[in-house]
Amino acid sequence: MIREIVEDDIGTLVQYGKFFWTKTPYVTAGMEYNPGYVAEMLQTLKDDHYLRVYEVDGEIVGFIGFYLVPFPFNPNYKLAHEIFFFVHPGHRGAIGKELLEQAERDLADKVDIVTLGDMLSSTDMNDYYTQRGYTLSERAYTKVI
Numbered sequence: 473m474i475r476e477i478v479e480d481d482i483g484t485l486v487q488y489g490k491f492f493w494t495k496t497p498y499v500t501a502g503m504e505y506n507p508g509y510v511a512e513m514l515q516t517l518k519d520d521h522y523l524r525v526y527e528v529d530g531e532i533v534g535f536i537g538f539y540l541v542p543f544p545f546n547p548n549y550k551l552a553h554e555i556f557f558f559v560h561p562g563h564r565g566a567i568g569k570e571l572l573e574q575a576e577r578d579l580a581d582k583v584d585i586v587t588l589g590d591m592l593s594s595t596d597m598n599d600y601y602t603q604r605g606y607t608l609s610e611r612a613y614t615k616v617i
Contacts, residue, residue: 476518
């Protein structure tokens with residue numbers, strides 16, 4: 473079941489975020505996960521932007537969150553910029569598709585563009601997104617200095 477986040481969910485999402493963090497290239501660069509800040513960010517997404525969870529038998533197994541912001545080159549358009557899109561490895565498959573489709577329905581009258589990230593450590597996201605009508609528009613290169 474997909475539902476809006478409640479206060480009691482934040483701790484669970486912070487823990488999932490920590491799990492995800494261990495799979496990112498930032499860990500090998502020596503950067504630390506900041507659970508307090510992540511909790512604040514989740515609260516901001518909950519209160520002012522978009523954040524939904526997927527629950528199975530009372531357990532959160534996935535979530536998706538977007539900042540809703542003006543499009544950088546024309547504020548007449550609104551952008552949903554993905555911050556979190558996570559599905560527990562034991563539940564990958566249909567749950568992610570359902571989360572994304574629900575987000576698109578929920579956001580259809582709020583934004584004009586949805587943008588999703590694709591970390592280098594993720595697998596098969598290009599096919600996943602293009603099969604759902606998304607187009608590769610930019611790549612990000614990072615350097616920890």
